[in-house]
C-alpha cells in the first residue's frame with residue numbers, strides 16, 4: 001500500500017518572527033500615513049479586537065477576528081479601523097498560514113515594540129470565526145462617560161484599577177480624528193513613540209474645555225495643541241486611578257512593566273491556547 005506523506009505546516013517561533021519582521025518593514029515603508037506611522041491605528045485594531053471580551057459569558061475577545069464582518073466592523077467604536085485591516089492585508093497574502101486573529105494581535109505587538117515600547121510576549125493559536133460570533137455593540141468604552149463606565153467596561157474584561165490606568169497609557173500614541181470618533185487631536189507631542197508622556201502631561205499640564213462645535217473634550221492651556229477625552233481626565237480626578245497615574249508619570253519603568261503585563265492579558269482574553277504561558281514568544285525588534 002501507499003503511505004500518505006503529505007506534510008502539514010506547523011509554524012514555529014522563526015515563522016512568527018518573519019511575520020513580525022514583515023510588518024515592521026511595512027510600518028517603516030508606509031510613512032505617509034497620519035503622523036508618519038500606521039503603528040497607532042494598528043494597536044487600536046488589536047485592542048478593539050480584544051476589548052469586546054466578557055468574562056461572564058466567555059464571549060468576544062481576539063479569538064475570531066469577527067470585526068472583519070458587519071455588524072461588528074460597522075460599530076461606531078470601530079470607525080477608521082479599516083485603515084489598519086487594509087494595511088495588514090498584504091501581510092496575510094504573504095503569510096496565508098497565519099489566521100487574521102493571530103495576525104492582528106501580532107501586529108499590535110509589533111506596533112508597540114517598533115514604536116519603542118516594552119517587549120510584549122505573544123502566544124499563537126487564535127482561530128478565525130464566522131459572522132455569528134460578532135459581539136453586540138456597546139462593549140468598548142465610550143469616551144464621553146465617567147469612572148463608573150470605565151470600571152464597568154474594563155471590569156467586565158476582568159481588569160482592576162491599576163491595569164485600567166496602565167492600559168490607558170496607550171494614548172501616548174496616535175490621535176483622534178473628527179471623521180472617526182468626532183474628537184480631534186493627539187494626546188502627546190510624540191504620537192509615534194511609546195512613552196509615559198500621557199501620564200506626565202495629564203498630571204503636570206493645566207487642562208480646560210476646548211471651545212468648539214464638537215463633543216466635549218479638553219485642551220492644554222499652554223499650547224492648545226494637545227487633547228484629553230473626558231475618560232482620560234477621570235484618571236486624575238478619581239483618587240484610586242490617580243495614584244497609578246502619578247506613579248507612571250514619575251516611573252517609566254513601572255509603566256512599561258505594568259502596561260506589558262496588562263496588554264498581554266488583554267490580547268489573550270478568551271483564547272483557548274495550546275502554547276503554554278511560560279513559552280510565549282518574545283520577538284526581536286528591528287532595532288535590537
Ligand code: DDH
Nearest residue numbers: 040041044047141142143167170174175176177180181231
Ligand atoms: Fe483609545 N481611543 N480609548 N485606547 N486609542 C482613541 C484612539 C486610540 C478610548 C477612546 C479612544 C484605550 C482606551 C480607550 C488607542 C489605544 C487604546 C480614540 C480616537 C478614542 C475616542 C479614535 C479616532 O478618532 O481615530 C477610551 C474611551 C478608552 C478608555 O479606556 C476608556 C486602550 C486601553 C488602548 C490600548 O491600546 C491598550 C490608540 C493607539 C489610539 C490612536 C489611534 C489612531 O488612529 O491614532
